[in-house]
Amino acid sequence: MIPKSILIADDNDQIRKVIRCFLESRTEFRVCGEAVNGLDAIEKALQLNPDMILLDFSMPMMDGIETASLLKIVLPEVPVILFTALDSAATESDAMAAGIRAIVPKTDMARLAGHLESLLV
Numbered sequence: 001m002i003p004k005s006i007l008i009a010d011d012n013d014q015i016r017k018v019i020r021c022f023l024e025s026r027t028e029f030r031v032c033g034e035a036v037n038g039l040d041a042i043e044k045a046l047q048l049n050p051d052m053i054l055l056d057f058s059m060p061m062m063d064g065i066e067t068a069s070l071l072k073i074v075l076p077e078v079p080v081i082l083f084t085a086l087d088s089a090a091t092e093s094d095a096m097a098a099g100i101r102a103i104v105p106k107t108d109m110a111r112l113a114g115h116l117e118s119l120l121v
Contacts, residue, residue: 006030006051008020009036011059019054029116037062072099
């Protein structure tokens with residue numbers, strides 16, 4: 001089985017490392033790149049053509065919702081998960097309107113794995 005490639009976009013270096021370690025501990029995923037803000041995420045997504053993109057909500061230059069809205073235009077087939085510390089109904093409705101497939105709290109890696117598996121089959 002060929003591992004599915006995932007782009008991680010988060011402005012926090014430690015969070016990116018934790019997510020990378022978690023994903024790379026599983027054979028069905030591989031991290032193809034990391035981005036430090038929304039603009040960087042769009043540029044890297046266009047270069048790397050990942051199977052999935054994980055976006056933080058709160059990032060410099062462009063937040064996760066704005067980034068997802070642009071990604072939906074340039075890479076409409078690539079699913080996006082918002083991986084965030086924020087949890088609000090407003091964020092959820094904005095996220096779904098931007099084409100985000102799931103919102104997962106940063107504290108719930110098991111839920112993240114479940115969404116990755118269901119969206120990448």
